[in-house]
Each structure stands twice: as C-alpha cells, then as structure tokens.
Amino acid sequence: MPTEQLSERSEGARRLENVVIRFAGDSGDGMQLTGDRFGAQAAALGNDVATLPNYPAEIRAPAGTVAGVSSYQLHIADHDIRTPGDQPDVLIAMNPAALKANVAELRPGGVIILDTDAFTVLGLEKAGYDVDPLTDGSLDAFQVHAINLTGFAAAAVADHNLKRKDAARTKNMFALGLVSWMFSQQIEDTIAYLHKRFASKPDVQAANVSALRAGWIYGETTEAFANVYEVKPAPLPAGTYRHMKGNKAVAYGLVAAAHQAGMPLFLGAYPITPASEILHELAALVSNDVRSFQAEDEIAAIGAAIGGSYAGTLGVTVTSGPGMALKAEALGLAVIMELPLVIVNVQRGGPSTGLPTKTEQSDLLQALYGRHGEAPMPVIAVRSAADGFDAAMEAARIALAYRTPVILLSDAYIANGSEPWRVPEVEELPFIGIDLATEPNGVDADGNPIFLPYARDPVTLARPLAIPGTPGLTHRIGGLEKADLTGAVSYDPDNHDFMIRTRQSKIDGIDVPPLEVDDPSGPPGSGADVLVIGWGSTWGPIGEACRQVRAEGMKVAQAHLRHIVPLPANLASVLSEYHTVLVPEMNLGQLAGHLRRETLIDTVGYNRTRGMPFWTAELASVITRVIQGIDEDASGAAGTKPVGDVGARLAAMSEAGAAKPAAHAGTATASQHDATREAGR
Amino acid sequence: MSTVNGKAEEPVDGASGRRAPTVADFTTGQEVRWCPGCGDHAILSTMRGLLPALGVAPENTVVVSGIGCSSRLPYYLDTYGIHSIHGRAPSFATGISINRPDLSVWVVTGDGDALAIGGNHLIHALRRNVNLKILLLNNHIYGLTKGQASPTSKVDTIGPSSPFGSLDNPFNPIALALGAGATFVARTIDSDRRHLTATLTAAAAHKGAALVEIRQGCPTFSAIPRQPSRAAGQTSPEEPDNPAAPEHGPIRLSPGLPIVFGAKEQWGVVRDPSTGELGIGHGGDSRVVVHDPGTQNSTYAYGLARLAETSLAEPPIGVYRSVSQPSFDQLYQERLATARPDGRGDLRSLLTGSDSWVVAG
Missing domain, CATH: 3.40.50.920 (Rossmann fold)
Incomplete structure (x- = not known):
C-alpha cells in the first residue's frame, strides 16, 4: 500500500493534553526499540516527550517470565513536561508476564492492548497465572483489546521468505503501527529508520516495514478501537530539535567541548552498564576528532585518559559506581598532578553489582569524598536527558580552566531516557580553550629561565600546562607531594600544608552560577x-x-x-x-x-x-x-x-x-x- | 636555543640547527636517592648516556613509572615524565603513546610494580604492541616496603612477610612477556654496562612494545632463600663441569651465533631433533642452536626462557625475541585516517543529525 494512503487522518480524533503509554514484553521482544521509535515519532510531531526504559540486567532472562519483562514508558504532551509520567494510560502487553508485571500500575479505566498469541497455557504458567486473566474478570476495570498481534504480523510478512520464528519477531512493529494509528502518528520516519537499520538484511527490512504498515492499517480498517487520540504539538521555543537520549547527550556535549577547546577528545573506557553507550557513541565519532580506547579494566581506562590529558588531548573516562570505586586511586593522582579530566559516573543501584540497569543517586558521597587524602574535585550533576549536553560542556570547561579532574554525575534514568533537545548553534557555544605553556615562566637561582609547572594563575590558581614536545619545558609530575612553584618532590611539612590548602582553594574558588x-x-x-x-x-x-x-x-x-x-x-x-x-x-x-x-x-x-x-x-x-x-x-x-x-x-x-x-x-x-x-x- | 632549566648553552648541531643533546640535557638537579650500591644507579647512568645517542630530543621523550625503587627514575631524567601510581604506568603510557606517536615513550617499572599489582596492564600493553620501551628492573624483592618477597622471588624466600619462607612460585618475566605476545623481549643485567647499553639500544630501535628485564640484586634487602630453591637445589651438584654451576656465568644470546657457554665454551644449547625441545649439550655438538630472535613463532624463545629454570644456574641474557608487527599507535593512527575518508566531520551536522525537526518561532 502506498505511503500516502497511510498518512490520511481519520476524522474525529479525541484531543489529549498528554498521555502515558507503556510498551511491555519479553526482553527479546524489541520493546526498547518500539518505545524509542514511538517517542521519536511523537517528538517529530512536535510533542514534548519524556521516556523511561526499564529492563532486566540479563540480556535474555528466562523467556516468558515476569523477571524477563522489559518495558518502555513514554509521556507525550502538548505542553512542557519533565517526567515520563506516573501511571500509564495505555499498556501494550506482548505476553502474560508483561501484563502481570505492569497491570498494577495501569490507571483504572486505562487501555490494555495484548497479544493473544502469547496467552497460551504454557505462557500463563510461566507468568505465574493460575487463571487466565482474560476470562476471570480481573481486567474488568480496564478497556482490554485482545488481539493476535503475532498472528497478524506473521501473516503480513508471509511473502518475505522469513523463518517462522523471524516472522513472529515482527510483532513489535505490528504493535507499533497499531499504536501509532491509535495516536494519530505518522510512521514514515520509522520506515526510514528501518530501511537504514536493516540495510544489510533486505528480507528483514521489508518484513518489518510490512508489519509496521499492517499494524497501522489494522487499526484503520477494524473497528476495534472506539476512539482515536491526538496529542497536539507542544509550544516549544523556535529552533531545531532532536529526540535525545541522556547518554548520547553527554557524548555530544563532550565532543562539543573538545571542539570548543580546540583539542582532540580522548576517551579511555571499560564497558559497564549503564555507561557503555557513551563509549559506543564516541567510538563512532572518529571523524569528529574523537579518539576512544577500550582499556583492559577501569583503572587502565582512567590511566589512559590521564595520559591523554598529559599529552594534550581532553581526557575523559566514563563508568558507573563499581568502576568509580576502582578509579579512586587514579583520581587522587589527577588531583595532585592537576590535569584536566572529565569522569562521567552514570549511577546505578548499588552497592556492589546492585541493580545494574536501574537508577539511583547513591554515588554522591563517593563523588564528594571517595578518595584518600585531601583530594577535592568539582562535582556536577546532569538533571535530564537533554541537559547532558550542557552539563558535559560545563564539566569540561571547569576541568580545562582549573586543570582539575571533574566528576559528572548522571544516572541510569537519564542515561536511557529521552526528550526533545534544542540543537544549539555552534556559534552560541562558549569557547573553552586554554593556552598551553610554551615559554619558561621563571628563573632559577642563577638567573636562567626555567619552567615552573606549579606557578599558578593568581585568579583561578590553575597551574600552567606544558605538553610533551614543548622544547625547554621538560618537567616531571607525579603522585609525590610537589614543592610549590617548581613541582619538585617535597616532603617539607609546611609545603605539604600549603599545597593541600592551595588545591582546596582552587576548587572552592571555581566560578559557579548562583542558586536560582x-x-x-x-x-x-x-x-x-x-x-x-x-x-x-x-x-x-x-x-x-x-x-x-x-x-x-x-x-x-x-x-x-x-x-x-x-x-x-x-x-x-x-x-x-x-x-x-x-x-x-x-x-x-x-x-x-x-x-x-x-x-x-x-x-x-x-x-x-x-x-x-x-x-x-x-x-x-x-x-x-x-x-x-x-x-x-x-x-x-x-x-x-x-x-x-x-x-x-x-x-x-x-x-x-x-x-x-x-x-x-x-x-x-x-x-x-x-x-x-x-x-x- | 636559549638556556633553560639551568643548562649552559652548547655548540649547535649544523644539520638540524640545534645542538645535539648531551648527557647534561637528560640530567635533572634532583638528588638521586637510591641506596649506595644499588644497580639502579648504573641503569640511570646508562640511560643518561643512551638517550642523547638515540637522537631524540629531551622534550620528545616521556618516561612513565609506577611505584617502587625503580619508579623514582623519571625524576632523575630531564625529559617529560610521570611518576604515577603503583602498577599502572603502562596505562598512562598507553594514553600518551596512542595520542602522540611522535614521542618516545618509556616505562620504568619493577618486579612488584609490573608483575604483581600491575600485571594486567603489562600483559595488555604487550599484547597490543603499544610503542613503549618497558624497563622491568627486577631485583626479586620489594625494596621500598622493606624486603617482602616479590613475584620473582624464589620459593622459600625469607622476608618480614614470609618469616618461614615464601610458598609461591616465581614468575619468569621473559616467559610471561612471550606468553602475552610481546614482539620484543630481552634480558640484561645491571652490572654489565655494555650489555645493558646494547640491549636498551636494541629496545629503543624496536617499533612496538619492548620489554627488557634488567636483573639486579638489592644491596639492602637481598632475596635470600632459606635453602637453595627447589629447582636449582635438586638438580645442581656443584661440580665445575655441570652447566648448572654458577661458575659458568650467564649465557649471552647473540643473533646468528651458536649458543655456547662455559669458560671453554664446553656447553651449548641443543635442540632435540625429534621433539624440538631445547636442552643442554656439549659445545661442539652439531645440534647446538644458532640464536635467531627473529623467529616469528615464539616457541623457541619460550623454550629458551624456561631452560634456566631446570638446567642452568643463570638464565641467558640478550634479546630473546624481536619480530616486526605493526605497533598499536601506528594501527590506531591508520584507523583514525581511514575512518574519516572525507576529512574532518562537522560539529554542526553531528549535532543536528538526520532526525531533527524545526520549530518555527
């Protein structure tokens, strides 16, 4: 069916100010992709959007069980919103476990769309249902639409030479098509997305597009739904917008910071949930002068980043709580060596492995105090997905201007959540570059010019940075206490006291805007x-x-x-x-x-x-x-x-x-x- | 060229327009604080003599160390340098090397630093073939912390933390490096200035990770086994004609020459033609091995590294393996070049992406 016919609007859509929709299914059902696409469609329509992905720590938890349920909640509105919403108005449940895990949070009177194909005796048993909830009256408080999503999807893709199992996997796109129709959304962007994503697998690509369209048409041609809904665009300030995830926003903020500092960005990282995505984003941005290095462990990751900073790049490392614990000793080194460095901690539930895919704010004290010795470091926190960009730039600004490691705290909710982001003009981004030392800045006892790596800027207390390759400025830095000015090893008690107070004063004196x-x-x-x-x-x-x-x-x-x-x-x-x-x-x-x-x-x-x-x-x-x-x-x-x-x-x-x-x-x-x-x- | 960091101006090199670096250029004013008699003094002195000869300017040389007696060395070399944290020197050096292939990057470490707390970073630097010259100063003991057994101490070493003798088997640094896929592996000794210089020069010329184990003793905390180690003790009767007798001295490995040793070269390393295994035979044996560190397959070098544990009093010194493979910084820079065939990406188009939309004012 030609695309044009799909885009015809049904008359009489009921206008909603906002709606909360939750897609839920098995962790292999593609719910994260489905939710992400629905959010992108809503954002492109001009809605304000906030999202909340929620998934188990296991890549594939036992299929069909409540433990294996993955969900993606979206809040879309015709006005400025800041959260993914509380209770969903609409729940899409791809199997009994998804229903069981989520129905308790559904708003009374809310809509349930469920896939009858999964409501088998075995499916109910795996989910822990003794009685079929479709027949026992337990869903009477909701508007239930029981549809064989898998069956319709498989039929829609019958011509695409897929194995039966692969055909059934397009059910998420069928569901997305159906819900898109229900909320008067265009699916062209998603079709374009599928073309790109499955470019190397033409059969899979065609099947997913067919299933998506079939879902949309199913909604249009059946009379299953009494109402079609519409959420009008939200009034946003003029500009170019993008649907932005928190991890990606942080990655882009770091890239922009390095660009505005006139330095290459160097990332040393070790994979860890939920921060790995920043590594993935940055690894792909080679053409934007981003260099990424997957190290052998968390310690080597920050070590390489510190080495990169010493060598003249903007050194960055990204991790989560357990990784922060491992990096603590190296943080102290970065503090005493006074090198610029950005450390991103995407917090998750702790302690230990804790809840690796869930959000928490429990690493604040670790960020503030989690080092040996007097080791002050600036700490900045991201407030929302789109804010990741600005917060990362601010962290880099402080790191460079004050020659200090800076901790940037994000969390799993921000990392995976998304919202519209106004794309800044490059011209409006601040310049955050620093002057590297190129000349001696002092004289020795004999009057010869020498480089004093710890002679400080009188205002910021930042020390001069001379990178290797700069003639005449050779010097050694390290973890032993430095003599003021010369940076030579010093065990002098008064010098140690002075240097501790100076490092503290430097951090205390960082210019931060007043609390509003x-x-x-x-x-x-x-x-x-x-x-x-x-x-x-x-x-x-x-x-x-x-x-x-x-x-x-x-x-x-x-x-x-x-x-x-x-x-x-x-x-x-x-x-x-x-x-x-x-x-x-x-x-x-x-x-x-x-x-x-x-x-x-x-x-x-x-x-x-x-x-x-x-x-x-x-x-x-x-x-x-x-x-x-x-x-x-x-x-x-x-x-x-x-x-x-x-x-x-x-x-x-x-x-x-x-x-x-x-x-x-x-x-x-x-x-x-x-x-x-x-x-x- | 101005006079900086207290150095007198010297004659200018005609070709480059700059004077050639001298020993003084690589010498800092910091007081050297190793124990009298420590081999580290000789190693420092060798480095100060060697670096000017390499033709790399002090500002293009970076020396990174960890923690321990050996790791103080960067303070005494007037180059760029980092005295980092225990065991992690290879990670800092890796960050420097892959970003700055123009620099000559050295790592100075010890047996505790490189093989205990920092073992992971060492093997990964070696497997990646990062362009680092790694000097592993192996004195078989923790000196800075006062005499505990280290990962290279022999079994039954007595120290404050092992008053009844240590129980753990020592690492063989050469075998370990070979197992990690190191492309250049050598062993030398602090007391032989010529051999030390030649070995470090060969390491400096190697493109990629070069591990040089420098064997030494500790004048303050000798690693004293309570009894002769199991391996040597059970197999080395002290007859002068036995290759395990200390009198035979170290075996020197020279590329292209047969591996023979003893005062009259009466002993040699022979290869069993049926099994390929290395052993000790007579110097005149037709099966005596001609040393070839360029053998791609590291089995030979590994066999040589293990030989000393069972059959010799002192392990062979020299270059065990030197093969050519692309270095990590080179691969990294090539990847950067090929990954951006259209030149530099534009920040504006990155931020805008292909999925943006415009809200009219």
Whole structure:
C-alpha cells in the first residue's frame, strides 16, 4: 500500500493534553526499540516527550517470565513536561508476564492492548497465572483489546521468505503501527529508520516495514478501537530539535567541548552498564576528532585518559559506581598532578553489582569524598536527558580552566531516557580553550629561565600546562607531594600544608552560577515557606510535583543544584529564607547530609531507593504533607510532628546576623527529619 | 636555543640547527636517592648516556613509572615524565603513546610494580604492541616496603612477610612477556654496562612494545632463600663441569651465533631433533642452536626462557625475541585516517543529525 494512503487522518480524533503509554514484553521482544521509535515519532510531531526504559540486567532472562519483562514508558504532551509520567494510560502487553508485571500500575479505566498469541497455557504458567486473566474478570476495570498481534504480523510478512520464528519477531512493529494509528502518528520516519537499520538484511527490512504498515492499517480498517487520540504539538521555543537520549547527550556535549577547546577528545573506557553507550557513541565519532580506547579494566581506562590529558588531548573516562570505586586511586593522582579530566559516573543501584540497569543517586558521597587524602574535585550533576549536553560542556570547561579532574554525575534514568533537545548553534557555544605553556615562566637561582609547572594563575590558581614536545619545558609530575612553584618532590611539612590548602582553594574558588529559585509566589523570603531542593535527575519529578501542588492552590518553591562542588555561594542564604527545606533523593539522604555539613541547615528528607524515578503524584503528596505540617504547626494543632525549624537553628549559628528571623519561633526541634515515613509508601 | 632549566648553552648541531643533546640535557638537579650500591644507579647512568645517542630530543621523550625503587627514575631524567601510581604506568603510557606517536615513550617499572599489582596492564600493553620501551628492573624483592618477597622471588624466600619462607612460585618475566605476545623481549643485567647499553639500544630501535628485564640484586634487602630453591637445589651438584654451576656465568644470546657457554665454551644449547625441545649439550655438538630472535613463532624463545629454570644456574641474557608487527599507535593512527575518508566531520551536522525537526518561532 502506498505511503500516502497511510498518512490520511481519520476524522474525529479525541484531543489529549498528554498521555502515558507503556510498551511491555519479553526482553527479546524489541520493546526498547518500539518505545524509542514511538517517542521519536511523537517528538517529530512536535510533542514534548519524556521516556523511561526499564529492563532486566540479563540480556535474555528466562523467556516468558515476569523477571524477563522489559518495558518502555513514554509521556507525550502538548505542553512542557519533565517526567515520563506516573501511571500509564495505555499498556501494550506482548505476553502474560508483561501484563502481570505492569497491570498494577495501569490507571483504572486505562487501555490494555495484548497479544493473544502469547496467552497460551504454557505462557500463563510461566507468568505465574493460575487463571487466565482474560476470562476471570480481573481486567474488568480496564478497556482490554485482545488481539493476535503475532498472528497478524506473521501473516503480513508471509511473502518475505522469513523463518517462522523471524516472522513472529515482527510483532513489535505490528504493535507499533497499531499504536501509532491509535495516536494519530505518522510512521514514515520509522520506515526510514528501518530501511537504514536493516540495510544489510533486505528480507528483514521489508518484513518489518510490512508489519509496521499492517499494524497501522489494522487499526484503520477494524473497528476495534472506539476512539482515536491526538496529542497536539507542544509550544516549544523556535529552533531545531532532536529526540535525545541522556547518554548520547553527554557524548555530544563532550565532543562539543573538545571542539570548543580546540583539542582532540580522548576517551579511555571499560564497558559497564549503564555507561557503555557513551563509549559506543564516541567510538563512532572518529571523524569528529574523537579518539576512544577500550582499556583492559577501569583503572587502565582512567590511566589512559590521564595520559591523554598529559599529552594534550581532553581526557575523559566514563563508568558507573563499581568502576568509580576502582578509579579512586587514579583520581587522587589527577588531583595532585592537576590535569584536566572529565569522569562521567552514570549511577546505578548499588552497592556492589546492585541493580545494574536501574537508577539511583547513591554515588554522591563517593563523588564528594571517595578518595584518600585531601583530594577535592568539582562535582556536577546532569538533571535530564537533554541537559547532558550542557552539563558535559560545563564539566569540561571547569576541568580545562582549573586543570582539575571533574566528576559528572548522571544516572541510569537519564542515561536511557529521552526528550526533545534544542540543537544549539555552534556559534552560541562558549569557547573553552586554554593556552598551553610554551615559554619558561621563571628563573632559577642563577638567573636562567626555567619552567615552573606549579606557578599558578593568581585568579583561578590553575597551574600552567606544558605538553610533551614543548622544547625547554621538560618537567616531571607525579603522585609525590610537589614543592610549590617548581613541582619538585617535597616532603617539607609546611609545603605539604600549603599545597593541600592551595588545591582546596582552587576548587572552592571555581566560578559557579548562583542558586536560582523557581517560585511564582515570590522571591525567597516573601513567597513559599517550603523549598524543595534536589540534584540530578530528580529535577523533573520535583518540578512536576511543584506544579501540581501549585495547581492545587499551595505555595512551594523549587531549587536545583547543578554544581555540588563547589556549591553556589548564595546557597546558605537562600536556604535560610525558608521555613522548611525538603530534599527528595534516590538515596538515604546524601545531599541532605552534605547540605547540613556545608550550611549547618537541617533539611527534611524524602528518600527512596527502588531503582525507579519518583512519581510526580508521590512527591506532590509529600510536599503537600510538609506544607500542611507547617500550617498545623503554626496554628498550634495538637498531635502534629514539628518539622525542622530553620530559623531557630540559624539563630544558633555564628553568622546569626545573616539569618532571617524565624517565622515560626514556637517550634524549636532541630533534628533532621524524614518525610519518608509520613508519606507512607 | 636559549638556556633553560639551568643548562649552559652548547655548540649547535649544523644539520638540524640545534645542538645535539648531551648527557647534561637528560640530567635533572634532583638528588638521586637510591641506596649506595644499588644497580639502579648504573641503569640511570646508562640511560643518561643512551638517550642523547638515540637522537631524540629531551622534550620528545616521556618516561612513565609506577611505584617502587625503580619508579623514582623519571625524576632523575630531564625529559617529560610521570611518576604515577603503583602498577599502572603502562596505562598512562598507553594514553600518551596512542595520542602522540611522535614521542618516545618509556616505562620504568619493577618486579612488584609490573608483575604483581600491575600485571594486567603489562600483559595488555604487550599484547597490543603499544610503542613503549618497558624497563622491568627486577631485583626479586620489594625494596621500598622493606624486603617482602616479590613475584620473582624464589620459593622459600625469607622476608618480614614470609618469616618461614615464601610458598609461591616465581614468575619468569621473559616467559610471561612471550606468553602475552610481546614482539620484543630481552634480558640484561645491571652490572654489565655494555650489555645493558646494547640491549636498551636494541629496545629503543624496536617499533612496538619492548620489554627488557634488567636483573639486579638489592644491596639492602637481598632475596635470600632459606635453602637453595627447589629447582636449582635438586638438580645442581656443584661440580665445575655441570652447566648448572654458577661458575659458568650467564649465557649471552647473540643473533646468528651458536649458543655456547662455559669458560671453554664446553656447553651449548641443543635442540632435540625429534621433539624440538631445547636442552643442554656439549659445545661442539652439531645440534647446538644458532640464536635467531627473529623467529616469528615464539616457541623457541619460550623454550629458551624456561631452560634456566631446570638446567642452568643463570638464565641467558640478550634479546630473546624481536619480530616486526605493526605497533598499536601506528594501527590506531591508520584507523583514525581511514575512518574519516572525507576529512574532518562537522560539529554542526553531528549535532543536528538526520532526525531533527524545526520549530518555527
């Protein structure tokens, strides 16, 4: 059937502001590809999109079991969104296990599309169903569309000379075609994608295209669906956009950084989930002056990257928590040698192998403190998939300008999630190049010119970098303590103390932008009583939750920390303006503890480590409880737990003059407080 | 040429317009802090003499080391250098070498650094044939940490951590390097300046990974077996006419010459024609092997490396293997060149991609 006929719109599509769709199937069913394509189609249509892939650690967990279910959730909207949504409105279940693993989260009244071909006695048994859910009434609360997706797909590709098993594997494209039709999406981009992806396998290529089209036509020609839906484009600022995954955004940010520094990019990496994709992306970009090296282990990966930095490239290494642990000693070396280096940690559930494919924010303290000796390093966190680009550029800027290793924290949710990204003009990217030393910068006792590798820039405290090949500037650096200026080995006690303080001062003095607060009800001190502050990927859920709370008529402020080392200079003064500071984190309070240490301000924590991002509704509920707790406090209601009183604490601080008078002086409990229990989930 | 880093100006080389480098050019002002009598002094002195002769300017030479007595060496050579962390020198050097094929990159390491904590990096640098000159200063003991048994200490070595004698079998660095696929493997000794110089010169000329084991003792913490090692002890009666007797001294391997040794060259390395195995025979035997380090198959070199463990008091010194294979930096640069046949990629087109869309303002 010609493509043109496919693109005809059915009349009377029901308009939705947003919808959450989850594709779920066996880990071999191609759900990640299906979801990714659906997201790309929606993005190309102009929707705002946020995605949440979720898959098991095993490449092929036992087929048909709940443990082997892989899913991909998408939130598409006609307005600005920041999360992949909480409960799906639509669930596509390719087998009984996928239904079983996901149906509990489906919104009541939601749509289920399932593949009847998989609902066999054996299939039900593997999924752990004693009774067929299609017949026992357990799905009555949903709109169920039981369709033989596999059967229709196999029939659609019958002419393509595929083995029966391969024919059946096109069922995901049939499903994608069907759901695309249901949501009034064009499939041309996906057809083009399939042509490219399977260019070397013409039969497979043709079969997948046929199955995709057949699914679309099936939707159009049957009357299985009462409604067709449409999500209108979201109003985005003018520009060129791309559907961008977090790992790819970080990779591109690193490439752009090296380009803007006028240096080759050199990546030393060892494969590790969920960071390997950055290695894969960069390995393909040879023509953009990217050099990648797959090392024999995590230590060699950072070693090679440090060697690359010493040799005049922008050295980068990418890893996840266990790899960070192995790199710790080399990080200390990079600190004392004062070489530029970017270390990307795509966090996953820990400790140890933990939950390798799931998200968590539990490596913050490792990033802040996980080295021997006084080894300060800047720490920056990515807040969303598209933000990976800017965050990576910022990490590289600091690494180069201050000659320091920089840790860039991402996480599995950001890494695999995707959203529209406005492609920057190359001209608008900052120039971050540095001048390499080419001439001696000092004289010895006899007045001869010499190179002093540890003579510092008076403003940034950065040391001069002379790369091998530069005549007259030969010098040795290493892990032993350096004498100030000359860099010679020094065991002098005062010099050691001086160098430790100097390295710390250099990091403390890095220019980072001030903390900004988002509060429509007013600036700090005159708006909301509650500030929700986060770092990393909780930016999205916190932002959505604040919007939801405000829509219900309450006041709440949001702030986000991109720079965690050093912290914005105005942090303490901003935090002190609020009665309560709430810190939701996917760990047990690591940022909260750091804030306490750095500002002497106690916060209220909300902490979950379930391997999944927060739900908007969940955080909105927590925020609401905290706000209401304050109101009850103020009215003197009995039986309420007091939340931490920031004003009282500040009064006890030595810098009390800077503190704002307590708004609720009656409550003086200053203990760190955990909203997790109150949230009751 | 200005005078820098405290060096006096010297005559300029007519051809290059720059004066030829001298020993002084490769000498730093740092005080050398090895124990008196340590072979490291001789190795440093050899390096300072050797590097100017190689014709590579100090600024194009990088020396990377790990941790241990031997790893202090870069501080005393006025080149670029990194005194890195324990065992990891090959990884830093690899990052330098593949990005900068214009540089002469040396790794200085020891038996603990290279074979214990850094064993993984050593074998991978060798298998990749990274263009590194690796000097493995093998004194058979941990000196800097005060005398513990190392991976090359003989069985039953007594030290503070093995008061009743060590239990583990030592590595044979030559055999290990050959097993990792090293393209240049040599052994020399710190006490023979000429042999040391010749061996390091050959290593420097090799394109690819060159491993040179420099055997030495430690004047402070000698690796003293509680009793003669099992291998030597059980098979070496101290008769002067036995090849395992120390009196016969080291066997020198010279390309193209038969491998004979002993005061009267009465002994020789012979190959069993039926099994191909190497053994010890009489110097005049027609089966005496003519040394050929260029043999592609490393079985011969491996047999030679293992020979000393069973039949000799001292292992042969010289170049065991020297074969030509593309070096990693060369392959890497070729890959970079062929992977971008259309020249440099454009950042704008990379960022925009083929799947972007435009939102009108």
